[in-house]
Amino acid sequence: MLSTAVTRLLEIDVPLIQAPMGGGPSTPEMAGTVSDAGALGSLAGGYLSGSQISQQIAAVRAVTNKPFAVNLFAPHDSAPTPEEIDEAQRLLEPYRRELGLPARGEAGPAAHDFDEQLQAVIDEKPNVVSFTFGLLPPAAVASLKDAGCVLIGTATTVAEAVAVAESGADMVCAQGSEAGAHRGTFLSDGTDALVGTIALVPQVRDFVSIPVVAAGGIMDGRGVVAVLALGAGAAQLGTAFLRCPEAGTAPAHRQALSTATDTSTAVSASITGKPARGINNRLMRELAGHAMPAYPHTNALTSELRRRAAELGEAELMSLWAGQGAPLGTELPARELVAKIAEDAATALTRLGGAHGS
Ligand SMILES: Cc1cc2nc3c(=O)[nH]c(=O)nc-3n(C[C@H](O)[C@H](O)[C@H](O)COP(=O)(O)O)c2cc1C
Numbered sequence: 417m418l419s420t421a422v423t424r425l426l427e428i429d430v431p432l433i434q435a436p437m438g439g440g441p442s443t444p445e446m447a448g449t450v451s452d453a454g455a456l457g458s459l460a461g462g463y464l465s466g467s468q469i470s471q472q473i474a475a476v477r478a479v480t481n482k483p484f485a486v487n488l489f490a491p492h493d494s495a496p497t498p499e500e501i502d503e504a505q506r507l508l509e510p511y512r513r514e515l516g517l518p519a520r521g522e523a524g525p526a527a528h529d530f531d532e533q534l535q536a537v538i539d540e541k542p543n544v545v546s547f548t549f550g551l552l553p554p555a556a557v558a559s560l561k562d563a564g565c566v567l568i569g570t571a572t573t574v575a576e577a578v579a580v581a582e583s584g585a586d587m588v589c590a591q592g593s594e595a596g597a598h599r600g601t602f603l604s605d606g607t608d609a610l611v612g613t614i615a616l617v618p619q620v621r622d623f624v625s626i627p628v629v630a631a632g633g634i635m636d637g638r639g640v641v642a643v644l645a646l647g648a649g650a651a652q653l654g655t656a657f658l659r660c661p662e663a664g665t666a667p668a669h670r671q672a673l674s675t676a677t678d679t680s681t682a683v684s685a686s687i688t689g690k691p692a693r694g695i696n697n698r699l700m701r702e703l704a705g706h707a708m709p710a711y712p713h714t715n716a717l718t719s720e721l722r723r724r725a726a727e728l729g730e731a732e733l734m735s736l737w738a739g740q741g742a743p744l745g746t747e748l749p750a751r752e753l754v755a756k757i758a759e760d761a762a763t764a765l766t767r768l769g770g771a772h773g774s
Pocket residue numbers: 435436437438439441460461462487547548570591594595596597598631632633634652653654655656737738739740741
């Protein structure tokens with residue numbers, strides 16, 4: 417379709433990346449199908465162990481021999497005090513009881529072992545490795561490059577994009593404030609870094625020399641053409657793929673997406689300790705304003721209750737991650753969605769060409 421610096425580097429036909437979506441929605445079936453259709457599918461490795469990453473990569477390779485990406489979370493930690501953890505647990509007790517869980521649970525490990533995840537990726541050598549929440553350690557960058565992986569780092573501000581480029585990444589994904597789920601912000605307070613996609617992409621393009629991928633609020637072919645016009649070489653879409661049958665999105669999450677409006681979402685740090693955009697529900701509203709321990713600790717403290725809410729179909733107590741473009745989503749199978757986005761982008765380009773000529 418459209419050849420750009422990104423499509424050439426990633427060896428894909430369509431300037432489209434299916435975003436990694438941790439916590440369930442990303443599946444090997446979806447990543448493999450998207451890649452097989454000529455775009456770039458992504459596995460979400462951030463919440464997986466090294467062996468789970470290896471298994472998921474093998475499952476993608478059973479679907480396609482085309483390039484695909486594996487996503488990692490840059491290692492980071494914070495050290496909340498026992499009092500802060502206790503206060504957060506106390507706040508969560510009524511919700512846990514409401515869902516039939518013991519008042520206090522055993523929070524699992526806050527984060528998976530990054531070195532183990534990295535080793536699995538180095539062993540498997542996927543064509544592309546994307547990352548968010550910060551920079552990869554220099555040794556990890558060197559090892560992944562030796563393994564032949566193209567590296568894409570996430571930025572939500574111009575300063576972060578410059579840092580991603582200086583860290584040795586091959587491309588930067590500029591994540592606008594419309595984007596669903598966690599903000600990749602790592603150099604400023606999350607609430608200062610809510611720059612919209614249409615403002616962020618051209619500024620990043622002007623400040624860094626590596627190719628730019630645009631993310632946030634892009635749902636269809638029109639959106640892809642818009643970000644290409646702003647200087648991006650491809651668009652990364654998450655929310656648009658959440659309702660595909662191949663996605664692992666929970667039924668109550670799918671239902672909430674199908675009735676969302678342009679004003680349904682909000683950004684909150686209360687659910688996981690890191691700013692994230694989701695459909696505003698009771699959990700988000702009631703935890704708002706409470707100072708929760710930083711990510712990944714609150715994420716670990718709330719994960720059992722959010723998982724149980726999903727099992728029970730209690731949408732008001734789940735995390736309903738979604739971007740501002742959610743109402744534009746469809747239930748098309750992944751292969752058809754990629755084809756439709758490519759076709760609609762070509763139509764939008766032709767229309768613009770006609771407008772220019774008239
Ligand atoms: C449910 C969900 C989970 C996500 N999980 C991840 C993740 O694990 N890693 C990551 O880099 N980005 C993740 N993202 C963010 C996407 O990479 C991307 O920035 C975002 O989806 C773009 O905005 P959009 O949702 O409006 O398309 C997630 C997005 C969603 C909707």
